[in-house]
Amino acid sequence: MPQPLPSKESSLFRQVVKFYESKQYKKGLKSADQILKKHPNHGDTQAMKALILNSQGHGEEAFALGKLALKNDMKSHVCWHVYGLLWRSVKNYEEAVKAYKFALRIEPESQNILRDLALLQCQIRDFEGYIESRQKILNARPQLRQNWTGLAIAYHLAGNYKQAEHILVTYEETLKQAPSKTDLEHSEAVLYKNTIIAESGDTERALNHLQEIMKANLDKTAVLELKAKYLLQLDRKEEAAKTYRALLARNSEYRVYYNGLEKALDLDRSNDESIPKLQALYEEFASKNERNDAARRIPLDFLKGDAFKTAADQYLRRKLNKGVPSTFPNIKALYADAEKKAIIEDLVLGYASEKSLNGSAEGKAHEETSSQFEDSVLYFLAQHYTYVRSRNLEKAMEYIERLIEKNPKSVDYNQIKARIWKHYGDTQKAADTINHARELDLKDRYINTKCAKYQLRNNENEKALDTMSKFTRNETVGGPLGDLHDMQCMWYLLEDGEAYMRQNNIGLALKRFTAVADIFEVWQEDQFDFHSFSLRKGQIRAYIDMIRWQDHLRDHPFFTRAALSAIKLYMRLYDNPDLAKGSSVDLANLEPAERKKALKKIQKEQEKVKKAEADRKAAAAAKATAKGDDGEVKKEDTDPKGEKLLETKEPLEVAMRFLTPLLELSPRHIEGQDLGFQVHLRRGKPLLALKCLQAAKQLDPTHPSVHENAILLRHHLNNLKEPLPTPVAESLKESFTEPPSSASSTSALQTLNDDFIKTHASSGSVAHLQTAYDTRYRLDAATKSQNEDDLLKTLDLDAISLKEAADGLELLKGWKSDAKVLDKYREKAAAKWEVATVFAKE
């Protein structure tokens, strides 16, 4: 029971609650203190005060007071509820759930506590608990439709389709009269029920139910899509075809509909007999709608030979005549097929030489289109020769220069020119060129964005931020960078971090990658409000989609990219703790005496910086919280350079924040498995390492990392300082057989690796050779110079790409090779890639 208060204080307490709810924190605190003056140990008041303090950002104080409140009044549901809210605010959901449950035990009828508990259970996907809470909420107020829907959702998410449907039906049966035609909540609820029936696997019943409700339903597109899908699944092809045609009449630019129609018509792209029918089908759709792209583009996917050539000719002329700038991006996927690539190249080169024919298939058009056609053709060719599958940068440059000569002010042409420089590896010229393009249209954010990106690729972090600042809200706390964080501008954070990584600024690199991970956390948290919001809005299908997306949120490449880089950096920190001292020089490379000197120097510099920083902070602290010019209050970033991130004592454990979601949600990402192996091996977890190795092997047994990691794992097991616990050893013995345990000496592993080198020396695969040399180095560091020599020779291989050559350079750095060796490698590479910035002298 809460401690009783005299009536005056009791009404004051009610005010405290009111002030809190209306966010009038100062007034709330004042009233709370008034009560506490007379009743210093009043638990509920302390709890409320704690809640207000927490909302003001005084988390630690709030927790201390919240605990004290509980101590004073263990039997108060208010104290427990507040305690739960405090945990919830620091995202410790498990503790919050516990506290709510205590509160409910004391006050089982409290709908507020029950609702808070339920929402949290949904957030952490405790569906059993969620069902229980939803049931209680429904029992308390069965007259509300959303309470029924809420319980149905709980059952649905838990996979209990039958019960979910049953709950929805029970509610429907209570309806005395049919809801009005415009009742969107009802319309959505019955459609939701329909998707549950379908998900339960009973398509027949789903279709029948759909037939009953579809005419009155307000989401026309959705019901037609469902109908078509069900019909196709039930093999009722004629009707399915009809429905897909109806869908295509509504939206003729959606491949899912075309694919459905093809299936309904028993057409199969891999079957030659189907091809003429398919062609006729798409011609039919193309002729219906002059502006339709899909029906014209899709046949290029399945046509071959002469038929392809004719269709491609028509398609290209049409687009190029119109001057559609995305013509090339729109067809480049076809280049995976070498024959199609050659045909397209031939065709467009043909256009270039027939320009007097002015691009019209019939050969008649007036001069203006003729000039547009000619420009489009050149523009296409410039992109064609830039693209990786058809690259010839000299030719690309020639075409783009011709265009720029004709129209020097074209943003698009200059952008392509910048891209050509990028592929030459000249990041400086690329950045300069795109900056020129940007200056041609200062109001266009797109080109501004590309410019910042190219500047980051050229390691110009500050310049890039300045470019970005032309379009950011610079009055935000933290200026342009603060705005980019607020607006969750992931691409920028990633590129900025990667640029810092290239410059060995590990602190700032980690800072950016951490910011990306933080944004994913915010996104995850974003769903919370919708557990209740969506019930009120009644758009349940959309909500379910959102929940399912959230369950694999971090398989997004934005997260993966941040994770791969962050994990690599944390491993570097683990292998070489000196890096945390903030040196951009690799200290481990130096002689001990020099190393000591260098360290001292760094220390001195850092002290200076720290002092300046401290002064600045003291000044800032006077303001307590940072306030932007727009009046927004935000917590100040106490580690703007990522130095605290660098200081971590457990880099590998911190890396797990990135690695765990990577392995869990993107298991088919082979580089993730490779890094997972490396981290786990360093953590002394050979079984987990093996799991990654096996996963990688299953994805691609020929992947270079599979070879290297298998050898390194065996090597690790051969050289254990302490024996492994018996079950681990047993398990490894059973499942790790390649290389066999008989390869128990380093020389045996070296022999295996030498065989691997031989195989790939003849295949000429650069990546495999690089990996093999790295393996040789890791087995025995004394082989360093041999590895360096061999790596240098890979530059002679015909197949080597610019990226591979650059990877080789990184490998040398990893081996801590001498400056001389690096220079020699760079020099040789520079002879091959004359303008590539990465091989320029440092």
Next chain:
Amino acid sequence: MDIRVLRPEDIPHVQLANITNLPENYFCKYYLYHAMSWPQLSYVAVDVSRPPKTPYDPPKIVGYVLAKMEEEPTDGVAHGHITSLSVMRTHRRLGLAEKLMRQSQRAMLQTFSAHYVSLHVRVSNTAALHLYRDTLGFTVDKIEASYYADNEDAYSMRMELSNLKDELRELENAAEDGVWGAAGGGVVGSEGKDEGDAVGSEGQKAADEGGAGADLRKVKVGRGLGVGELVERSEVAGAA
């Protein structure tokens, strides 16, 4: 380029397209707020021909329309509103903006019984103005002075949906005959016809329809309020 309704998992790339192209940006929750409130109204253009790079490639969004229903219309008339629309510079002149808008407008009408749709556009954005006025049939309702944060004026534009309604009813097309179960179909039709003629302007569309504007005041909503204000306050125990 596929045109289809926006799904929650598209949001990261819609956000990317938005911040790449336009100065008015929003955080994820504001997109979610649209997608959870009016999931039928927002559409995306997806480049489906890109060769995949990883097993987890998200859809490559090259254009989008983010749309809503006005929650408390001052005139008391149900109407839709375009929060943001943009098409990547690389994908212009494909008519994507128009295709996106038409899908969204139909859903406004059919799902939410909207009478008209409104939007704001910078007076200097002639390309967007051309799209809205000449291609789609919007009219300038009024000029809102200093509407944008940088003090630029906005055209407040609107388009009645009654014409579209008639079109859909009249053009009740053989394509949907029978698919609604009973004969006769519903209030649906094909817009095949309007696609056929509304667009004769291709030739002059050199100005393109990309980068069409959104309205800045909404940014304030996105930043400052988001959905938080729309949900129940996190009340404390039945303390009172």
